Amino acid sequence: MSDVQVRASADALMRQTTTYKPPRDPAQIVRWTLLAMGAIVMVMPIVYMLSASMKYPHEMFDLNIIPREPTFENYIFVLADGRFLQWFVNSLIIATITTISAVFFDALVGYALCKFRFRGRYFIFIAILSTLMIPTEMLILPWYMMSLHFGWVDTYWGIMFPGLMTAFGTFLMKQFFETVPDDFLEAARIDGLNEFQIWWSVAMPLVTPALSALAIFIFLGNWTAFIWPLIVTTNSELYTLPVGLTTFSVEQSVQWELIMTGAALATIPTLIVFLIFQRYIIRGVAMAGLKG
Amino acid sequence: MATVTLRNLVKAYGSTEVLHSINLDIANGEFVVLVGPSGCGKSTTLRMIAGLEEVTSGEIMIGDRVVNHLEPKQRNIAMVFQNYAIYPHLTVRNNIGFGLRTAKMPKADKQKRIEEVAAILSMTDYLERKPAQLSGGQRQRVAIGRAMVREPSVFLFDEPLSNLDAQLRTQMRLEIKKLHQRVGTTIVFVTHDQVEAMTMADRIVIMKDGHIQQVGTPTEVFHKPANTFVAQFIGAPSMNMLDARWQGGRLHVAGQELGTELALAEGSAVTLGIRPDDLVVSPEPGLFSGRVNVLEPLGSETLVYVDIGGREVIARASGRNPPRLGESVHLAADLANMHLFDPSGKAIA
Numbered sequence: 001m002s003d004v005q006v007r008a009s010a011d012a013l014m015r016q017t018t019t020y021k022p023p024r025d026p027a028q029i030v031r032w033t034l035l036a037m038g039a040i041v042m043v044m045p046i047v048y049m050l051s052a053s054m055k056y057p058h059e060m061f062d063l064n065i066i067p068r069e070p071t072f073e074n075y076i077f078v079l080a081d082g083r084f085l086q087w088f089v090n091s092l093i094i095a096t097i098t099t100i101s102a103v104f105f106d107a108l109v110g111y112a113l114c115k116f117r118f119r120g121r122y123f124i125f126i127a128i129l130s131t132l133m134i135p136t137e138m139l140i141l142p143w144y145m146m147s148l149h150f151g152w153v154d155t156y157w158g159i160m161f162p163g164l165m166t167a168f169g170t171f172l173m174k175q176f177f178e179t180v181p182d183d184f185l186e187a188a189r190i191d192g193l194n195e196f197q198i199w200w201s202v203a204m205p206l207v208t209p210a211l212s213a214l215a216i217f218i219f220l221g222n223w224t225a226f227i228w229p230l231i232v233t234t235n236s237e238l239y240t241l242p243v244g245l246t247t248f249s250v251e252q253s254v255q256w257e258l259i260m261t262g263a264a265l266a267t268i269p270t271l272i273v274f275l276i277f278q279r280y281i282i283r284g285v286a287m288a289g290l291k292g
Numbered sequence: 293m294a295t296v297t298l299r300n301l302v303k304a305y306g307s308t309e310v311l312h313s314i315n316l317d318i319a320n321g322e323f324v325v326l327v328g329p330s331g332c333g334k335s336t337t338l339r340m341i342a343g344l345e346e347v348t349s350g351e352i353m354i355g356d357r358v359v360n361h362l363e364p365k366q367r368n369i370a371m372v373f374q375n376y377a378i379y380p381h382l383t384v385r386n387n388i389g390f391g392l393r394t395a396k397m398p399k400a401d402k403q404k405r406i407e408e409v410a411a412i413l414s415m416t417d418y419l420e421r422k423p424a425q426l427s428g429g430q431r432q433r434v435a436i437g438r439a440m441v442r443e444p445s446v447f448l449f450d451e452p453l454s455n456l457d458a459q460l461r462t463q464m465r466l467e468i469k470k471l472h473q474r475v476g477t478t479i480v481f482v483t484h485d486q487v488e489a490m491t492m493a494d495r496i497v498i499m500k501d502g503h504i505q506q507v508g509t510p511t512e513v514f515h516k517p518a519n520t521f522v523a524q525f526i527g528a529p530s531m532n533m534l535d536a537r538w539q540g541g542r543l544h545v546a547g548q549e550l551g552t553e554l555a556l557a558e559g560s561a562v563t564l565g566i567r568p569d570d571l572v573v574s575p576e577p578g579l580f581s582g583r584v585n586v587l588e589p590l591g592s593e594t595l596v597y598v599d600i601g602g603r604e605v606i607a608r609a610s611g612r613n614p615p616r617l618g619e620s621v622h623l624a625a626d627l628a629n630m631h632l633f634d635p636s637g638k639a640i641a
Contacts, residue, residue: 183377186344191442192365192394205381
């Protein structure tokens, strides 16, 4: 066999080796199929929302994904309507303030319950946790009575007050503060910081992933909140986005294309927040899972 | 700099007393090491001096002030923790300067102080790095730097070298000792490692079960241990302990009779202690004879575990010509280097 032939057969062997693929694992095919089906189920409503927002009313109930006559007229109509912008701003203000407040107070209470030893600590923690078992629907009546009594109906405060501190957030933060070694806090204590400074400058930076995850959960929850803002507001100028969108449906007809357009626009801020902080959400949830 | 005085210091958790009437005087500029096994109360004592644990009863004085009811920050102390406790989100500069946050001094002076401390600890090139980018030894230096920058009157070290590997530990040990010689501040250092205690301390405080067993210089505690616990805790390998009896003017031990001058009552039971360093394998018949069970070559010498009448003792042999396993050997010792303890474990003078 000549040198050239030997080299050629060696090359052929190399090609064979590099192109070899192991047979697919049937279990993996099943897993992927199930995941793909799940993904389709999750993504379809969003795809349909985007599709419907670009359709004319007469095409609304055609199930085709790609509109026959795509249009942005719905977006122009919704954005030109001053009310949409007002609702968007309302939602932004309410979700932002609620998020800042809840993250602050949840972390503060979670820290105190985790790091301080005082009488009744366990009882308070259990009491806070037990509120998680009460469904929101049951709380709406007392919240409304309170709002009526204190004159909070049709105010930002009225919409925000139930969410300014959350039991879930307190629980989550308490669990995360368990991961902060006491040595850090004691070192700061010796360095002359007071308890609030220790919490703010030492403990809080060490639980940033948890704070980010909590902030995103709370922001999303408030951005999409519907029942309570609907009940506590009668003035359409104070509506939040989800409540405002319902005004596109009137007794005689429902303007689905406008509702879908509004919903699509409402998704943008949450999408931005999620894309920026998603790694924190995943890390936060994973850590909470480990500690919980 | 300051003295530290502990007077009848007691710590109890509920009805469980963990420190029993501790009395200790630490001189100005002294390097004192608290050493003992886990749970002996050494860290609790240190944390009480720091103000991190409440005092159940007794007094702690730093300088001429009773500090029992003062906050940690008011005691003018600095503490270095076992796991460094340096903040991962801050740079080395900010970590070292952390203790100056509450200090009322111009920003420029703070920076100058940080840079001086970093220079002493050879950390100038790392000032802008985060702790994650540092090695274990460098992190420990940052922790020491944070303590130094405040120029406290007392440094407290809580097992600061435990997390380092053996080589780095030896290096940091030397650095801390040099640092003490340079700044001269009073240091209270807690460790469970008797080698650390011996090599660093001006005086060693040996603790067990919440009691001080002995206070003395490294030489004193090694050569004149107050009791069997100290005798066995200090020195590696541990001191050999053999049951003995004083009868007919001779000390009967492991089937041998030793002629020595002792003022003991006839029939007294005692414990004879001999450090492995003082018990050598000898070609001539000596104190004991026995069979070699185990050999531990250390290079320059070999530790020989010898069975003498059912009791195993550790002796020293040459590193070049050690005995063989199972061989019968003679062990010799200078009777002047032996230690005697009464049945309660207390040293007989």
